[in-house]
Every structure is written in structure tokens, then in C-alpha cells.
Amino acid sequence: MNIKQRYLDYFSNIEKENEKIKAYKTITKTEALEALENNDNPFPVVFADLISTKGIKTTANSKMLENYIPPFDATVVERVKQAGGVILGKTITDEFGIGETENSFGTCAAVAHSKNITGFSGGHKGLIHSGAQKNGLFAYTPTFGLISRYGLISPASSLDGIGILAKSFANIQNAMAIVTGKDEKDSASHSSDVDFLNLEDIDLSEQKVAYINKFEHFADVGEFFEKLNIPIDEVAIQGLAYALPAHEIISAGEFATNMEKFDGIGFGHRSEDYSNIEELYKNSRTEGLGLAVQQKIMFGNFVLSEGKYEEYYVQALKARTMIKENLEKVLENYEFLIAPINVQYTAGLSLAGLPGISIPFGIEGLLITTRAFNDKRLLEFSKKIASQLAGDK
Amino acid sequence: MTKNYETVMGLEVHVELKTKTKIFCSCANKFGDKPNTNTCPVCLGLPGAIPVLNEKVIDLAVTAGLATNCEISRVGKQDRKNYFYPDLAKGYQISQDDHPICHDGYLDIETSHGKKRIRIHRMHIEEDAGKLIHEEGLGSLVDNNRAGTPLIEIVSEPDLRSAEEVLAYLQKLRAILTYTNVSDAKMNEGSFRCDVNLSIREVGKEKFGTRVEMKNLNSFQSIQRAIEYETTRHIKAVESGEELIQETRGYSQDTRKTYSMRSKEDAADYRFMPDPDLMPIIITDEKIEEIRENLPELPDARKARYTEEYGLSNYDAEQLISSIEVATFFEKTVENGADPKAVANLIITEIFRLSSPEDFKVNISPAAFAEIIEFVDNGRINLGSAKKIIEIIFEDPEKTPESIVIEEDLEQINDRTVLSQIIDEVILSSQKAVNEYKSGKEKALQAVIGQVMGKTKGKANPQLTIDILKEKLG
Numbered sequence: 073m074n075i076k077q078r079y080l081d082y083f084s085n086i087e088k089e090n091e092k093i094k095a096y097k098t099i100t101k102t103e104a105l106e107a108l109e110n111n112d113n114p115f116p117v118v119f120a121d122l123i124s125t126k127g128i129k130t131t132a133n134s135k136m137l138e139n140y141i142p143p144f145d146a147t148v149v150e151r152v153k154q155a156g157g158v159i160l161g162k163t164i165t166d167e168f169g170i171g172e173t174e175n176s177f178g179t180c181a182a183v184a185h186s187k188n189i190t191g192f193s194g195g196h197k198g199l200i201h202s203g204a205q206k207n208g209l210f211a212y213t214p215t216f217g218l219i220s221r222y223g224l225i226s227p228a229s230s231l232d233g234i235g236i237l238a239k240s241f242a243n244i245q246n247a248m249a250i251v252t253g254k255d256e257k258d259s260a261s262h263s264s265d266v267d268f269l270n271l272e273d274i275d276l277s278e279q280k281v282a283y284i285n286k287f288e289h290f291a292d293v294g295e296f297f298e299k300l301n302i303p304i305d306e307v308a309i310q311g312l313a314y315a316l317p318a319h320e321i322i323s324a325g326e327f328a329t330n331m332e333k334f335d336g337i338g339f340g341h342r343s344e345d346y347s348n349i350e351e352l353y354k355n356s357r358t359e360g361l362g363l364a365v366q367q368k369i370m371f372g373n374f375v376l377s378e379g380k381y382e383e384y385y386v387q388a389l390k391a392r393t394m395i396k397e398n399l400e401k402v403l404e405n406y407e408f409l410i411a412p413i414n415v416q417y418t419a420g421l422s423l424a425g426l427p428g429i430s431i432p433f434g435i436e437g438l439l440i441t442t443r444a445f446n447d448k449r450l451l452e453f454s455k456k457i458a459s460q461l462a463g464d465k
Numbered sequence: 466m467t468k469n470y471e472t473v474m475g476l477e478v479h480v481e482l483k484t485k486t487k488i489f490c491s492c493a494n495k496f497g498d499k500p501n502t503n504t505c506p507v508c509l510g511l512p513g514a515i516p517v518l519n520e521k522v523i524d525l526a527v528t529a530g531l532a533t534n535c536e537i538s539r540v541g542k543q544d545r546k547n548y549f550y551p552d553l554a555k556g557y558q559i560s561q562d563d564h565p566i567c568h569d570g571y572l573d574i575e576t577s578h579g580k581k582r583i584r585i586h587r588m589h590i591e592e593d594a595g596k597l598i599h600e601e602g603l604g605s606l607v608d609n610n611r612a613g614t615p616l617i618e619i620v621s622e623p624d625l626r627s628a629e630e631v632l633a634y635l636q637k638l639r640a641i642l643t644y645t646n647v648s649d650a651k652m653n654e655g656s657f658r659c660d661v662n663l664s665i666r667e668v669g670k671e672k673f674g675t676r677v678e679m680k681n682l683n684s685f686q687s688i689q690r691a692i693e694y695e696t697t698r699h700i701k702a703v704e705s706g707e708e709l710i711q712e713t714r715g716y717s718q719d720t721r722k723t724y725s726m727r728s729k730e731d732a733a734d735y736r737f738m739p740d741p742d743l744m745p746i747i748i749t750d751e752k753i754e755e756i757r758e759n760l761p762e763l764p765d766a767r768k769a770r771y772t773e774e775y776g777l778s779n780y781d782a783e784q785l786i787s788s789i790e791v792a793t794f795f796e797k798t799v800e801n802g803a804d805p806k807a808v809a810n811l812i813i814t815e816i817f818r819l820s821s822p823e824d825f826k827v828n829i830s831p832a833a834f835a836e837i838i839e840f841v842d843n844g845r846i847n848l849g850s851a852k853k854i855i856e857i858i859f860e861d862p863e864k865t866p867e868s869i870v871i872e873e874d875l876e877q878i879n880d881r882t883v884l885s886q887i888i889d890e891v892i893l894s895s896q897k898a899v900n901e902y903k904s905g906k907e908k909a910l911q912a913v914i915g916q917v918m919g920k921t922k923g924k925a926n927p928q929l930t931i932d933i934l935k936e937k938l939g
Contacts, residue, residue, distance in 0.1 A: 124513040137512065144506050146513060221742075223513040230741030259517045259744045326741050329545050332556020333510045337607070353549050376547070376736035385738065 075114060079104055082116060082160060082186055094175040095182035097121045098129050098162040113156035115246070118182045120193040121162040122169055123234065124223035125149050128159070132225050134167045136340045136360035146223020147255045148192055148234055155250045160189065169196045169227035170327065171365035177203030183237045184209060190247050191237035196227050197319060198418020200235040201430035205413045205437035210458070212236045212244045212451075215444045216425030217262040220255030226330060227368075228323035231422045241455045245269055248447070262445070271452045276300065276460070279453060282307040282406040286414070289435040293410075300460050305406070310398045314391040315420040321375050321388035322423075328372025334360065396424040403443045408453050412436035429454045433461055469668045470703070472696045474631060474661055475586075475623035478638060479616050480648045481593065481656035482525045488592045488615035489516030489559070496654050500598070500608035508613035510554030515742040518543070522615045523566065523746060526590050527756050529617055529647045530567030532763055533585055533638075537753050541566050541746035543590075546735045552595040552607055560618075562737040565589035566746070572641065573765060574633040575783040583634050584622035591616050617647075623662065623673070628692040632685055635659060636787045639823065640764040643789045652684060652823060659688060665699040674699065675709040679723060682716055685823065691716040695723050767792055775805035784813050790825040794834075801835035808838060815852050819859050828859045836866045849923050850875040879926045881933065884917075887925070888933050891916045902938060910934065 083101045090096050098121070108114055124130050124142040126149070131137045145153065153159075164178025175181060179193040180203035193200050195213050204211035213235040226232045236247045245268045254263035281304045287293050297304040336342040336356025343355035358366070375384040399420065402409060411417040413430050417439055421428045427447050431438040431454060438457070442450040487494050490507035506514035530537050544562040570585035593614035598606045619638065625631050639657060642648045650657040659682055664674040679695065682688045695714070702709050711729040716722075764786040771782040785795045791812065798808045811834075820826050827834075837854050840846045846854070854869045870876060878884055892899055895916050901909035910931075917930050 122513075124511075130512070132512065140512070142506075142511065142513070144511070144514070222515055225512040228741070229515070257517060258515055260742075325738055329547050329557050329736070329738060332547055332549070333512070333554060335549055335556055337551050338509065338554050339511070349551065373736060376738050378734045378736075381736075381738070 076105070076108055079108060079114075079116070079158065079160075085186065086160065086182075089185065093181045093185050095163055095178045095185055096161040097131060097133060097164045097178065100128055100159050100161050103128060104158045104160055107153070107158045111156050111158070114158045115156055116160050116186065116189045117152055117157040118160050118163050118179060118189060118191045119146075119149060120165045120179045120191075122165050122194045122225045123149060123162075123192060124225070125159065125162065128162060130162065130225070132168045133165050133173055134171070134361065134365070136168075136334050136357075138341070140339060142223075144223065147220035147257060148251045149223060151251050152192070152247075157190075157250075160186070163191065163193070165194065166196070167362045167365050168225065168327075168331070169194050169232065170323075170368055171362045177206065179237055180204055180207040180209055180211075183207070183239065188239070188243070190243045192247070192251075193235055193237060194224055194226065194232050195235035195418075195422075196232050196323070197415055198422050198428065199415065200237065201413045201418050201428065201437070201439055202415065204237055204430050205432055208432045209237050209239055210241065210244055210432070211430045212238075212248070213421065213428045214248065214252065214447050215262075215427045217260045218252045218264060218427075218445070218447060220251075220258040220261045222255055222257040222261075226326075228326035229330065230326060231319065231323055241451070241458065245271065245451065248451070264445075266448045268448060268451065271448070271455055274452050274456055276302045276453075276456055279408060280406045281305075281408045281410065282402060283410040284309065284412075284417070287412045287436055290412070297410075300457075302457075304410070307402050307406070307409070309395070309402060309420070311391065311394045312398070312416060312420055315395055315416050315423060318388040318391035318395065319419040319423055320371075321384050322392060324368050324372035325376045325385050326372070328369045328376060331361075331365070331369050336360070392423045395420055399424045399426060399441075400443070403441075407442055407446070407449065409441050411439045411441075413439045431458050431461065468704075470665045470696075470700050471626055471668050472663060472665050472692065472699075473623050473673055474625040474663045474692070476619075476621045476625065476631065476634065477660040477662070478619045478621075478635070479593075479658040479660075480529075480619065480642055480650060482522060482615040482617060483646060483648050484519060484521045484525065484615055486519055486521075487613035488519050488522050488590070489613055492613065494614055495610070496656070498610055500606070500610060503610045504612070508554070509609055510556075510612075516559060516740075518743060518746070519615065522590055523748065524752075524756060525615075525647045526566045526588065526617050527748065527753060528645050528760065529619070529642060530570060530588055531753070531757050532641045532645050532647075532760060533567075533570040533572050533588070533619075535567035535570030535585060535588060537748060538564060538566055538568070539748050539750075540564065541748070543740045543743045543746070544737045545740050546591075546737055548733045548735060550594065551605065552597050552612070554595065554607075554609060554612055558592060558594060559740055559743070560591035561589035566617075566748070572634070572637050574630060574637050575768075575779055576627075576629045576633050577780070578629075580779075581624075581630065583624045583630070586620045586622050588617055588619045591618060628689045631661065631688060631692060633783075635685065635688070636822070637764065640787050640789070644761055644764055646761075655683075658683070661688065661692060663692065663695050663699075665696060665703065674703070675711055677709070677711065677723075678713045680713060680715055680726065687716055687718060690721055691723055694721065698723070764792075771805075771809075775799070775809075777806065777809050781809045781813060784817075784822070785809060787822045788825050790827075791822050794825070794827055794831060797831035798834045798838070801832050803835035803838040804842065807842065808834070811838060811851065811855075815855055819856070828862045829855060833858060833866055840866060840870065844877060844879055844926065846870060846875050847877050847924070847927055849918075849927075850877070853923075874922070875924060877926050878921055878924050879929060881929065884921075884925060884929055885933055887920055888917060888930065888937065891920060892937065899938065910938075 124146040126145040163182045164175045166173045179191040183191040184207040200211045219234045248268040252264045255261040341360030346352040428441045492503045541564045545557040546560045547557040565587040567588035595609040595612040639650045642650045661679045664676040666674045713726045714723040768782045768786045771777045898909045898912040
């Protein structure tokens with residue numbers, strides 16, 4: 073089949089079923105067909121509507137930005153396009169990554185729906201992993217700093233990186249090879265000379281692996297892994313119970329100030345109903361932002377306010393450091409740590425900036441993490457596990 | 466009986482740094498361009514665009530810190546200061562809350578009361594906001610060219626006690642910043658801005674009075690007048706038992722009064738928090754040493770040289786070092802062979818009248834300036850003519866001192882016989898003044914000298930005139 077026809081098929085399927093699957097906010101057929109011209113290596117991708125795309129609406133699924141067209145590409149978008157990526161559309165997310173939505177997992181739905189697509193999504197609280205589990209996908213959230221944040225409309229900049237969604241490991245590897253590496257536009261970004269395309273075939277029985285035995289629907293985890301010939305120890309992470317509250321406070325604080333720019337002045341929704349500047353701010357924000365977003369802003373401003381900052385924010389930062397240190401301590405003795413896909417653990421990884429991969433498995437799925445910047449080994453290990461699990465079925 | 470009060474002041478000075486590009490993006494850092502031409506997603510605060518710190522900003526802040534004897538932090542962070550204002554695209558300003566780059570420094574000032582040390586509390590980096598332009602018919606417009614201009618804010622301890630000290634401090638700070646090429650420090654272009662925190666207390670008391678912060682002070686003159694006005698207002702209030710409130714006040718050049726802008730109760734809670742887009746600032750010992758080694762000769766060192774080598778007074782030397790342009794002009798003129806004291810004197814009395822040291826633009830070459838001083842020295846012209854020549858050259862730099870002396874007929878009359886004749890005529894026509902002088906009124910002689918100068922079109926040798934007059938009038 074010729075390539076153009078393949079893409080036309082993608083679009084006819086998407087257009088037919090988008091109402092049902094609620095995946096796409098904007099379908100970019102014209103741009104995609106243009107991107108096919110003189111393209112030796114086209115591959116289909118989708119970006120969550122939180123990732124800035126030059127000339128294509130980027131709404132953060134909010135009325136505030138319903139007509140916003142960025143004049144620049146996010147670094148990930150720029151790199152993907154350069155490598156031949158063809159954008160099928162922008163996918164539905166929570167409003168600004170945290171608010172109300174018709175589908176929290178629009179990117180997952182898009183990737184699950186069509187063949188061979190790679191999805192890029194912001195991953196607030198690591199919820200991208202839950203979405204992947206529900207949709208039978210792999211989700212990969214690399215070490216913080218491995219993918220540039222430039223152009224991502226982050227709810228919480230220090231917590232939320234960009235994650236990758238795919239049905240196959242090959243697509244995750246391909247995406248990692250393209251988008252990782254130093255970006256001068258993000259000072260948190262790291263240089264990387266890792267070859268993600270060529271993974272080594274490893275012997276699972278030689279790996280140092282631990283698990284957190286909090287699987288509710290999976291009684292004998294230890295036994296199961298031993299059957300797969302993976303020696304595994306049970307561990308507990310001290311302080312992990314604080315992961316969610318700490319994440320809630322820090323992300324609310326960051327979110328509140330990240331959202332200050334939406335004031336109806338420079339861009340975004342401006343209310344027509346105002347008689348002074350205070351009303352202009354207030355009405356533009358009240359009309360332009362959903363209730364959950366407003367609530368999170370209120371909570372964020374509360375934890376940052378005078379007197380409360382020490383009581384909440386500073387405490388949450390301390391909890392974050394503690395969780396990071398405790399995770400790192402366990403990862404000194406074990407290279408890989410397995411947990412169920414659960415918001416407490418994914419939030420913990422966000423706080424610690426550690427990489428995570430989710431493998432669809434059973435009801436709860438498997439979430440595997442490793443030391444910071446040990447991403448390639450994590451991919452080698454989890455690829456092998458995934459193939460074992462596939463074989464085991 | 467009126468008690469004795471002292472004014473207690475501390476300053477917050479905002480200085481625009483002289484970098485090629487802005488603090489967090491690669492837009493040009495330039496004053497005076499067409500509105501909104503030096504902008505990009507980062508300084509416009511577009512969603513998803515994130516800042517990356519310009520390393521040069523750290524270098525300049527460390528330079529300013531070392532030049533004002535500050536301690537330099539090895540680790541710093543940047544914080545968001547949150548508030549809504551139309552000129553603030555992101556809704557927050559990136560500044561530094563609790564870990565400033567520099568702290569605990571000082572600088573020495575010289576006033577008519579002598580030398581004094583003013584302590585610097587802290588110095589931090591931050592970004593400037595955009596600029597609001599209110600246009601009749603169009604409403605309020607935002608120019609974001611200035612958004613993201615790198616600034617340092619220099620906060621002094623409350624060590625200042627008079628407007629004179631405040632101005633001396635600002636002059637010295639300006640001098641240091643221009644010498645080290647940290648900033649242009651031009652008040653009229655807004656690259657050097659000063660807020661004054663002021664309170665009064667009875668002399669001898671330790672407790673500070675109620676403090677006000679004064680903003681919008683955009684010239685040295687405004688600063689001086691605002692301080693004087695506010696000091697008087699505070700003393701009146703205290704004397705009459707009226708309660709002062711802690712507030713921010715502006716100064717109006719039109720009314721020459723300060724006015725209330727907002728009280729402390731209205732002050733915003735800035736909800737400072739570490740900026741999660743930016744990484745910690747690390748400053749190594751090596752970097753600090755490198756910057757220290759490359760510091761140029763600083764104003765105080767230059768001042769010491771002027772007093773020691775040239776025998777200038779402390780006060781005169783302080784005037785000359787107040788800006789690098791003035792100091793350079795002085796030194797170049799001396800290099801051309803002119804007497805340093807005469808040069809200093811003529812710069813302070815004449816050149817400063819034509820061009821303020823803050824914005825020093827001299828239309829006269831050091832060589833020409835030296836020539837004029839030489840003419841005075843060898844008696845060819847008098848000081849009054851020297852001033853005239855300087856003014857003419859300021860108007861028309863093409864002209865030379867030599868050509869002006871001839872064109873304007875400025876050669877001094879040094880001939881005793883010629884002068885004697887003229888003086889005889891004046892004595893006859895100014896009998897009233899002559900009689901007054903003779904009856905003991907020393908001052909009356911000035912009127913007679915004035916007559917002589919008038920008759921000679923200002924060309925008479927002043928000293929010779931006095932000598933002859935005294936001889937004749939006994």
C-alpha cells in the first residue's frame with residue numbers, strides 16, 4: 073500500500089471513531105499530508121494538547137486557550153518532526169493537565185486505536201502509566217531531564233516531564249533515540265549519548281530485583297517472578313505514604329504560579345465583562361478556567377501564602393527529599409524495583425525524578441523503576457520481562 | 466522646644482546590567498528600539514516556554530559584588546515573586562528571595578562632613594518587567610522589549626542620614642558600576658533606579674520611627690527634594706502627635722511633594738517560591754578569583770591616586786572619579802601637559818555646569834581643554850575668557866581655542882600702562898563706589914573692578930587690575 077493511502081486510512085478511521093474513543097482534540101490531516109512530502113522516514117505520532125505545536129492549536133483542553141496557536145514547536149515536537157514524524161493530531165488531556173475533561177487518557181486512546189502510533193503526553197502524577205495499563209500500552213517516563221520540557225505546558229514544572237506511549241518497545245526505543253539529549257532551551261535537560269536503538273539481550277536471572285508487595289490482585293508476586301527465573305526480594309520504601317500529599321502540595325504551588333500568566337492580558341481568553349483591571353483578571357480567569365483548575369490554583373496559593381509556606385510547602389519539599397533518598401537507598405542494593413501501577417508509586421517516581429516504565433499485566437500492571445539515568449538498562453530489563461510475560465500467556 | 470531629629474534611610478537600587486542578551490532568552494537587551502521587536506516566547510511568557518539563565522548575568526553580579534566588598538554566595542537559587550500587573554507577562558517576576566548572589570558588603574562615601582562607610586545588606590539578580598504606555602484613544606499598551614532585561618537590586622543597610630549622603634552613595638555606586646562595565650547606570654534611561662526607605666527618630670534613640678518607602682524617583686534632584694519633603698512631613702507629624710503610617714509613597718515632580726500610593730495593609734503577598742524551571746546557581750571559587758583578578762582600577766583607588774599624585778583635595782578627587790568618563794577626560798587633559806589642579810578646578814566649576822557628571826558628554830577634546838588651561842597659565846587669557854571659549858567650543862566643536870581667542874578678541878590686557886589709563890577713567894566715572902571703598906567698605910571695590918571689566922570687555926588681567934586699583938586708591 074502506498075504511504076499516502078496508509079495515512080488517509082488512519083484519518084478516515086480516526087474521523088469515523090473519534091467521537092466514540094474521545095482521543096483527538098484537533099485532527100491535523102492537512103499538516104500530516106504535507107509532512108509526508110519529501111519524507112524518507114515517515115512515522116505516525118500524536119501529541120497531547122499540552123505540548124506546543126507551531127501553527128497548530130494547542131489548547132491545554134481549556135477554554136482559556138481554545139484559540140491559541142503557538143508560534144513555536146516544543147523541543148520534542150521539533151525533534152520528532154526532523155526525524156520524519158507525522159503528526160496525526162493533538163490529543164485530549166485533563167484541562168491544563170489536572171482539571172476536568174471528557175477523557176483523561178486521550179493520548180492513550182489514540183495510540184490504542186490506530187496501528188503503530190507513538191504518543192507523547194505530559195504525565196502529571198505519573199497518571200500516564202494508569203492510562204497505559206487501561207489501554208494495554210507501554211508507557212515510559214524517563215529520568216527527569218532526559219527529555220526537554222521546553223514547550224510543554226506543565227501543570228507542575230519540577231514534577232511533570234514528557235512521557236512516551238506505544239504498543240511496542242521498538243516505538244519507545246525509537247522515540248527515546250529521537251527526543252533525548254541536551255536542549256539549550258531547558259537548563260534541566262541532560263546530554264545523552266546512549267544508544268536506545270540497540271538494546272542488549274540480558275539474562276533475567278542475573279539481575280538484582282526487588283518488589284514492593286502492595287499488589288492487591290496479585291497474591292504471589294514473589295513466586296511468580298521466581299517462576300520466570302527472576303530472583304526477587306521484597307522491600308518497603310519508608311515515607312512513601314507521604315508521596316501523594318507531598319505531590320499534591322508541591323504541584324499545587326507550582327501550578328498556581330504557572331497559571332498566573334493566564335490573566336487575559338497578553339493572550340488567552342479575555343472577558344468582555346469588566347470595568348477595571350481587577351475585574352478583567354477575575355472574570356477572564358473565572359470564565360476561562362474550569363472549576364477543578366480554579367480549585368487547584370486556590371489550594372496552591374494557599375500553600376504558598378505567608379505563614380502557610382513554611383507549614384505546608386517547605387514540609388512537602390522535605391518529604392520529597394526524604395522519599396527520593398529512600399528510593400535511592402533501595403536502588404543502591406537493587407538495580408530494578410517493581411511495584412503495581414498505582415498513583416502513590418507513580419507520584420513517588422515524579423517526586424524523585426526517577427524513570428518508570430509500565431507494562432500492561434493483570435489488573436494492576438507492573439511499574440518498574442531504576443536509578444536515575446539508568447534508562448537504557450531499564451528498557452533492556454523491562455523489554456525482557458514483557459517478552460517473558462507475552463510468552464507466558 | 467523642637468527636639469533634634471535625624472533621618473534614617475536605606476536604599477534599594479535597581480541596576481540594568483550591560484549584557485548583549487536578556488536574562489533568560491537570547492533576545493537583544495537594548496534600550497530605545499521599536500516596541501515589541503526584541504521579544505520571543507520566553508520573555509513574552511508564552512505557555513510552555515521556559516527560561517534559561519544567561520551566565521553573563523552571574524558574572525556581572527559577582528563583579529558588582531566584589532567591587533562593593535560583598536561576600537559572594539557559592540550556591541544560589543531563583544524564586545518567583547507572584548503578582549498581577551499588565552506589564553508582567555508571566556504573572557510573576559523571577560527574582561531571588563532568600564539566597565542572594567552577594568551580601569554583606571560596603572562602600573565608602575565622601576561628603577562635606579568627611580568620609581563615611583555605608584554597608585550593603587544584599588545584592589540579588591532579577592528580571593525587569595515590560596513597560597506600560599498610556600496612549601490617548603488607544604488605552605494602555607504593553608511594550609515587552611524591557612521584559613527580561615537583567616537587573617541587580619542592591620539593598621543598603623539603613624546607614625544613610627542625609628540627602629547629601631544619599632547622593633554621595635548613589636554617585637559612588639554609579640561610578641563603581643560604570644568603571645566595572647556592569648551597567649550604563651543612566652538614571653534618565655531607567656538603567657539606574659532608586660527607592661528610598663525613610664524614617665526619622667530623635668538623635669540618640671535606637672528605635673526606628675515609622676518607615677515609608679518612596680518610589681518613582683527618577684533624578685538626583687527628585688531624590689533630594691523627596692527626602693527633604695518627607696523629612697519635614699515626618700517631623701511635623703511627630704511634633705504634632707499625628708500618627709504616621711507605614712506605606713509606599715510616590716514623588717511628583719510637578720507638585721514637588723510625595724503622595725501615598727498604597728499602605729502596608731494593601732501590600733501584596735508575593736507568595737515567593739523556588740522557580741521549578743531553573744536549576745540552582747553554582748559559583749565556584751575559581752570563577753570568583755578570575756573575576757577578582759580582572760577587576761579594573763576602582764574609583765577609590767583612582768581617588769587615592771589623584772590625591773597622592775596630583776595633590777587634589779579629597780572632595781575634588783571624589784567629584785572627578787564620580788564617573789569613568791569624567792575621570793578619563795581629566796586624565797587625558799593632564800596627559801596633554803595641563804596642571805592637574807587647574808584641570809580639576811575648571812572641570813568642576815565649568816564643565817559640570819555644561820554637562821552633568823551623571824550623563825557626561827563633553828564636546829571638547831582633552832587637547833583643546835589643556836590648551837585653554839595653558840592660555841590661562843601663561844596669562845594670555847583670563848579665567849572668564851577661558852569659560853567663554855569652553856562654551857563656544859561646546860556649541861561648535863570645529864573651533865579651536867586659538868581661533869576663538871583671535872575671533873572674539875580675548876587676549877588679556879596685561880599692559881600696566883594701558884590698564885592704568887582705563888582705571889583712571891573708571892575712577893573718575895565711579896566716584897560713589899570709590900568713596901565708599903575709601904571710607905572702609907571693602908566690597909565696593911568689586912563694583913569698580915566690574916566697571917573695569919566692562920570697559921575692557923572682560924579682558925583685563927584681574928590680579929593686575931586689583932593691584933593697580935589698590936595702589937591708586939591707597
